[in-house]
Amino acid sequence: xxxxxxxxxxxxxxxxxxxxxxxxxxxxxxxxxxxxxxxxxxxxxxxxxxxxxxxxxxxxxxxxxxxxxxxxxxxxxxxxxxxxxxxxxxxxxxxxxxxxxxxxxxxxxxxxxxxxxxxxxxxxxxxxxxxxxxxxxxxxxxxxxxxxxxxxxxxxxxxxxxxxxxxxxxxxxxxxxxxxxxxxxxxxxxxxxxxxxxxxxxxxxxxxxxxxxxxxxxxxxxxxxxxxxxxxxxxxxxxxxxxxxxxxxxxxxxxxxxxxxxxxxxxxxxxxxxxxxxxxxxxxxxxxxxxxxxxxxxxxxxxxxxxxxxxxxxxxxxxxxxxxxxxxxxxxxxxxxxxxxxxxxxxxxxxxxxxxxxxxxxxxxxxxxxxxxxxxxxxxxxxxxxxxxxxxxxxxxxxxxxxxxxxxxxxxxxxxxxxxxxxxxxxxxxxxxxxxxxxxxxxxxxxxxxxxxxxxxxxxxxxxxxxxxxxxxxxxxxxxxxx
Amino acid sequence: xxxxxxxxxxxxxxxxxxxxxxxxxxxxxxxxxxxxxxxxxxxxxxxxxxxxxxxxxxxxxxxxxxxxxxxxxxxxxxxxxxxxxxxxxxxxxxxxxxxxxxxxxxxxxxxxxxxxxxxxxxxxxxxx
Numbered sequence: 328x329x330x331x332x333x334x335x336x337x338x339x340x341x342x343x344x345x346x347x348x349x350x351x352x353x354x355x356x357x358x359x360x361x362x363x364x365x366x367x368x369x370x371x372x373x374x375x376x377x378x379x380x381x382x383x384x385x386x387x388x389x390x391x392x393x394x395x396x397x398x399x400x401x402x403x404x405x406x407x408x409x410x411x412x413x414x415x416x417x418x419x420x421x422x423x424x425x426x427x428x429x430x431x432x433x434x435x436x437x438x439x440x441x442x443x444x445x446x447x448x449x450x451x452x453x454x455x456x457x458x459x460x461x462x463x464x465x466x467x468x469x470x471x472x473x474x475x476x477x478x479x480x481x482x483x484x485x486x487x488x489x490x491x492x493x494x495x496x497x498x499x500x501x502x503x504x505x506x507x508x509x510x511x512x513x514x515x516x517x518x519x520x521x522x523x524x525x526x527x528x529x530x531x532x533x534x535x536x537x538x539x540x541x542x543x544x545x546x547x548x549x550x551x552x553x554x555x556x557x558x559x560x561x562x563x564x565x566x567x568x569x570x571x572x573x574x575x576x577x578x579x580x581x582x583x584x585x586x587x588x589x590x591x592x593x594x595x596x597x598x599x600x601x602x603x604x605x606x607x608x609x610x611x612x613x614x615x616x617x618x619x620x621x622x623x624x625x626x627x628x629x630x631x632x633x634x635x636x637x638x639x640x641x642x643x644x645x646x647x648x649x650x651x652x653x654x655x656x657x658x659x660x661x662x663x664x665x666x667x668x669x670x671x672x673x674x675x676x677x678x679x680x681x682x683x684x685x686x687x688x689x690x691x692x693x694x695x696x697x698x699x700x701x702x703x704x705x706x707x708x709x710x711x712x713x714x715x716x717x718x719x720x721x722x723x724x725x726x727x728x729x730x731x732x733x734x735x736x737x738x739x740x741x742x743x744x745x746x747x748x749x750x751x752x753x754x755x756x757x758x759x760x761x762x763x764x765x766x767x768x769x770x771x772x773x774x775x776x777x778x779x780x781x782x783x784x785x786x787x788x789x790x791x792x793x794x795x796x797x798x799x800x801x802x803x804x805x806x807x808x809x810x
Numbered sequence: 811x812x813x814x815x816x817x818x819x820x821x822x823x824x825x826x827x828x829x830x831x832x833x834x835x836x837x838x839x840x841x842x843x844x845x846x847x848x849x850x851x852x853x854x855x856x857x858x859x860x861x862x863x864x865x866x867x868x869x870x871x872x873x874x875x876x877x878x879x880x881x882x883x884x885x886x887x888x889x890x891x892x893x894x895x896x897x898x899x900x901x902x903x904x905x906x907x908x909x910x911x912x913x914x915x916x917x918x919x920x921x922x923x924x925x926x927x928x929x930x931x932x933x934x935x936x937x938x
Contacts, residue, residue, distance in 0.1 A: 616918050
């Protein structure tokens with residue numbers, strides 16, 4: 328090796344951006360380069376002949392790293408091969424730098440180890456930071472995507488098979504990616520139904536590049552989900568159509584809200600109409616029943632008397648119906664006072680028997696919360712609610728049964744009253760309409776009782792719910808806020 | 811004769827029925843169809859009690875009641891309405907000094923009994 332080369336080699340080692348250290352058999356530093364000085368913040372005089380661990384781990388309390396590094400070094404010597412190791416060292420400005428080390432045992436000409444070794448340290452702090460931030464972006468994108476639950480994003484190929492199933496797809500449709508990939512799109516879309524025909528939608532996408540429509544998709548449990556669907560062409564880099572991209576937004580909540588608003592408006596209109604109507608009916612009705620009352624005093628044949636009684640009872644029926652309608656339509660603000668719901672129920676129980684009830688043996692079992700906080704309520708209105716529900720319970724048990732009345736403190740927020748019967752129950756398809764006015768499952772019901780209860784409880788900022796099973800019974804749960 | 815009653819209701823069949831019902835109770839009644847007429851009657855005649863419909867053409871029953879109270883502090887005035895027991899209407903009627911409140915939706919016998927009870931109370935204790 329000529330002098331020129333030796334000098335060049337020495338220059339190369341001196342100027343390289345990698346820290347180079349040469350250690351003797353005891354681990355003392357024989358020489359180092361400029362980068363080493365910069366990295367540890369010491370001059371060469373203070374580095375040479377010092378132990379390498381002392382120089383690299385000066386002032387760090389990171390014994391673990393130090394010991395591990397030492398072990399790697401031993402390992403490299405024992406097995407006579409180069410070893411890589413990453414660790415943090417404390418740099419000049421007190422900040423930790425991440426260094427990727429390569430430890431190499433030095434061999435002599437005969438390929439025997441000399442017990443000396445070389446250390447090459449590459450500062451990878453910035454590279455690592457970049458990697459981490461890219462990974463962070465990746466992770467957060469993944470998180471963002473998987474957090475979007477209202478949108479399902481899925482892709483099909485030209486054969487109609489699902490090739491991607493992402494975003495909220497799994498949540499919305501109930502299918503796991505694994506189970507649905509490569510299944511045909513007809514699994515979730517109605518292909519040839521008259522209304523939401525997918526063939527038609529895809530035709531539009533081919534023609535216009537994109538199509539947006541309200542439609543329905545089917546989840547794993549075969550339930551229909553209303554969605555706002557956008558379908559786009561899926562093109563490869565050459566612009567060739569290779570599939571379709573679907574984005575479906577779940578409209579269930581929105582539809583529910585729209586339905587509620589629609590119902591509320593309908594009810595308000597109905598209320599106004601019935602109040603006006605009831606007033607107009609009450610006047611002639613009063614005249615009819617008044618005239619019947621007058622006629623009763625006359626001398627009449629039995630036949631006429633019988634007929635009069637019939638007219639009277641039918642008029643009375645109308646009168647009661649109109650009365651219910653008026654009560655329903657009236658938005659009377661509750662007259663609020665501090666009351667104990669247990670007292671309200673105790674007041675109601677004796678009133679039940681003033682109503683026409685089936686002559687069956689019915690037991691009442693009361694379980695009352697002893698220290699029930701007071702609620703703010705209208706005593707008369709609440710009495711009406713409980714009376715109504717209890718009468719319904721009686722009527723649902725023509726051959727006798729048990730009514731349980733349970734009051735409890737619900738999370739220190741509400742007085743909860745449960746009225747549980749063992750009666751006929753209400754079929755599931757009727758449950759959602761049970762609080763609607765004029766809806767009745769009884770042949771002689773006006774369908775106003777429970778809707779009045781519902782209105783009253785709502786005016787008290789409470790809630791009323793019904794669970795029911797046919798032939799097992801019904802459970803009404805009412806919650807009224809404490810004062 | 812028990813009472814002399816002024817009936818104020820715009821519907822003739824209702825007025826007539828009340829007339830007949832009161833006659834049976836040994837009461838004499840005079841009927842008119844509007845609040846304006848009623849106030850005119852009260853200027854020229856003496857009554858034991860006024861039966862006053864709330865929904866009237868022109869002056870409403872509540873306005874008539876207010877006007878009556880300007881001149882007749884202790885005259886029993888009983889409100890009647892086809893709206894039944896409307897809490898707002900009852901509250902307003904009480905505020906204007908009515909002596910009782912009857913819904914036309916009550917059974918007829920009960921209407922008459924309640925009416926008589928209200929008049930009796932009013933004679934003894936004054937307006938509600």
